[in-house]
Amino acid sequence: MRLSTVILPIYRWHEHGREVWRRAEELGFHAAYTYDHLSWRTFRDGPWFGAVPTLTAAAAVTERIRLGTLVTSPNFRHPVTLAKDLMTLDDVSGGRVVMGVGAGGTGFDATVLGQEAWTPRERASRFGEFVGLLDRLLTQGSVTERGTYYAAEEARNIPGCVQRPRLPFAIAATGPRGLALAARYGQAWVTTGDDSLYAEGTPEQSRAAIRGQVERLGAACEAAGRDPGELERILLTGFTPDRNTPLESVDAFVDFAGRHAELGITEIVLHRPIPDSDFAADLGVYERIATEGLAQLGG
Numbered sequence: 001m002r003l004s005t006v007i008l009p010i011y012r013w014h015e016h017g018r019e020v021w022r023r024a025e026e027l028g029f030h031a032a033y034t035y036d037h038l039s040w041r042t043f044r045d046g047p048w049f050g051a052v053p054t055l056t057a058a059a060a061v062t063e064r065i066r067l068g069t070l071v072t073s074p075n076f077r078h079p080v081t082l083a084k085d086l087m088t089l090d091d092v093s094g095g096r097v098v099m100g101v102g103a104g105g106t107g108f109d110a111t112v113l114g115q116e117a118w119t120p121r122e123r124a125s126r127f128g129e130f131v132g133l134l135d136r137l138l139t140q141g142s143v144t145e146r147g148t149y150y151a152a153e154e155a156r157n158i159p160g161c162v163q164r165p166r167l168p169f170a171i172a173a174t175g176p177r178g179l180a181l182a183a184r185y186g187q188a189w190v191t192t193g194d195d196s197l198y199a200e201g202t203p204e205q206s207r208a209a210i211r212g213q214v215e216r217l218g219a220a221c222e223a224a225g226r227d228p229g230e231l232e233r234i235l236l237t238g239f240t241p242d243r244n245t246p247l248e249s250v251d252a253f254v255d256f257a258g259r260h261a262e263l264g265i266t267e268i269v270l271h272r273p274i275p276d277s278d279f280a281a282d283l284g285v286y287e288r289i290a291t292e293g294l295a296q297l298g299g
Contacts, residue, residue, distance in 0.1 A: 033070035059093035073104030083137035095162030102172035138166035
């Protein structure tokens with residue numbers, strides 16, 4: 001089991017941001033991720049910085065911790081420009097970058113460029129094309145491709161990623177088309193649980209749902225001729241019915257993580273606490289979990 005954190009991009013770099021990211025490395029987290037949105041829910045009217053510049057700055061002040069998006073989506077990104085940014089970030093970090101990517105949702109990012117929100121079918125279709133083109137862009141020096149939604153004309157990404165053949169993709173998906181993408185292109189898979197259980201579900205129902213997702217991921221891998229064990233299975237906490245439980249105490253975290261390890265989850269991601277928000281928690285408990293939690297699990 002690995003333990004990682006997600007740091008929302010809300011901190012001015014020279015006031016708090018630099019130390020927040022350094023501290024994540026000091027605490028021993030496997031990875032530190034950030035959201036790749038232009039704004040997000042209750043944080044919409046407060047400070048919110050860009051994901052790629054934030055991760056680039058974090059790469060410059062850390063040495064070992066892996067860094068990534070959790071997650072990027074096609075809502076306001078294009079594969080050609082994103083590939084150039086990711087290649088550069090992988091270079092700056094010395095090959096420590098992982099790109100979490102999902103289909104996107106219907107929140108603020110979906111219409112911020114002035115477009116109508118895409119239907120679920122169109123989001124899924126765009127997602128598949130987006131990931132496939134991004135894979136080519138990060139593994140080939142020059143790419144020309146014309147798809148239904150995205151195109152590249154002699155797009156060059158030289159010298160390519162530090163990580164070969166490219167930096168890893170962590171694909172967030174629960175539906176059949178997304179799981180097939182994870183099986184084909186992913187080095188990791190990301191879930192937040194079952195959204196339909198967020199408000200009124202029980203922890204037991206949530207774990208059953210995640211078990212089903214892991215099983216469907218395995219079936220998708222087998223259909224693609226791939227060993228399911230090749231993919232890390234990441235749970236981003238904070239969106240299950242027991243969303244507050246992992247940060248209540250070290251013991252509560254150990255119990256939560258152990259139960260999800262039994263389902264096949266290999267990496268748990270905790271939000272760094274943010275006072276007066278959906279992610280409010282005791283910072284001291286969070287830090288103790290980072291330094292003591294996995295030891296109690298035997299990780």
